[in-house]
Amino acid sequence: MDRVNKKTLDIFVADYLPPHADWKSWTHPKTGEVYEVTLSTSTAVSAADFESCFRLIEDTSAEDYKKSSDGWKPRAKKKEMQLLDLKYFLVKHNQKVEGFVSFMPTYEDDYPVIYCYEIHLSSSLQSTGLGSILIGHLEAIGVNIPETEKTMLTCFTSNAQAVRFYEKLGYVKDPYSPPPKQLRNGTKVEAAYVILSKPIER
Template sequence: MLSQTKTSPIPVCLSLFLESGRGNKLSSDLKNYIQKLLKVNMEGPYGAEWPAEEKVKRREMSSPEALYIFVYNKESVVGFVHYRFTIEEDVPVLYVYELQLEPAYHGKGLGKFLMQQVELIACNNGMGAVVLTVQKQNTSAINFYLNKLSYNISSISPSKVYQLMGVTGQEKSYEILCKTFDDEAKAVLEES
């Protein structure tokens, strides 16, 4: 009788480094890279909304409030996370505007690592939660946040607000997700 052994995936070793940045100090090359990667990754999930959304994202990325962690391999940038410190429902939060990776780097643990860094930054700066918006069409991203990182659909997400109000026919194309770090944030952003 042959015995079967369960094989585990071989861990991927990546040689990468991180660099921080601010929106109003980005080089034109870096701005062009961000725009290209956003289009590659997000044009599909946004669908017909993409042309208008692309213009909004261009303005957001250059703001002095826009903070970044860039990921580089030996030759070039392979991804980034764009975040800001803000207030949602009177709770100080770190809001993730974008988490974008080159397609060749998907599924290698880099997105999870970057989100862990963002969560650490949030906690070290006294934020009550990390909040982000995800397109409903982007089912792999929704699965990533909800199932792999233990985020929750926030009580401020349109689907929850409309459900609470008993409103139908006002479906939005996105959900707002959060991970809370204290009871006050949890009460406001998850349970209200």
Template sequence: MIIDKVEKVNELSLEEIRQKLPDDREFLAKNATRYAVTLHDPMSIPEAAFAACFSLVETNMKKMYKEAECGWSASDKRVEMREPPTRYLIASAESAPDTVAGFVSYQIDWEQDMAVAYCYELQLDKSAQRLGLGRWLMSILEHMGRRADVEKTMLTVFTANKAALQFYTSIGYEEDETSPQPVKLRSGKERRADYMILSKRLR
């Protein structure tokens, strides 16, 4: 059963999951900076690294959250980021291994009777943007999804976030069948939800 598969993956120890990381865990960015990736869960992530991840979310996304129907709550976001099944892929520059240049957070879960790797966040520090780092982190997430034998990767993106939509489209993501569809108003106009669900098949 799908639920059994997901639970089995989520019961793996962090060390067992680390063994599923790709052999090449380093990335040479366009500006010649070398980055390495480390894997954490909410219990193992250093407090300074967690604070840095939250700060990236707040800096990059707070305005969009506040403009969306869901609104922004720092306390709710912290609780979400501490959910036990969450895994963090943290990229740090080789010259500054204790800092967070960017990260992906994800959970192995199920959607419509299908095991998926759900990307909750992809956030980069401003200094690390447009260097290929986001594409690299997403490729590692997809690798981890394949190693977990899931059907696809999924994520939620604000429709106002045009740069993110363009990026995800460029790496093979499409609107998922579970994404909310436009609602036709009495006036005849259509109203779209302020977010979309994207996905990418892994097998």
């Protein structure tokens, strides 16, 4: 995976993305508007685009973070978003980021995986099929990186809409997902988040 992450973006695209340019744009099924889709390394994402991505996370998920024991930590989130080996598919309209997915080919519990760090769409882009298309891009990259075994992600259990979305795409609870906590009185409490994964099929 180190070898994969060390490739320049052009080589990464040539080696792992579909040869056709279909992924470079997306048409909103309800409005007919055409959106530009780009792939960038985290270091190449502009400060303005990072800020738009951060605002999307804040809008869609800050409440879920606040409810969790870790809480909502903007500084830590911004730092995580800039991890060197992360890549971003940005979905833009009139130069403004309206949705994105960030991911990293990496090892998780010794398994080579494509880890989806974030996927967030503005409300006007939700329930349009775009989320499925973006996750499909990560799965396609996984298929093309020979050693990759699964696509993986973490989701708040409180985010029922997202959990349903992943289940519909064939994701199931990963064996490494945290088990429910057992309280002193014996009651089991579900963990705040679930790790979901889907095997790569070649």
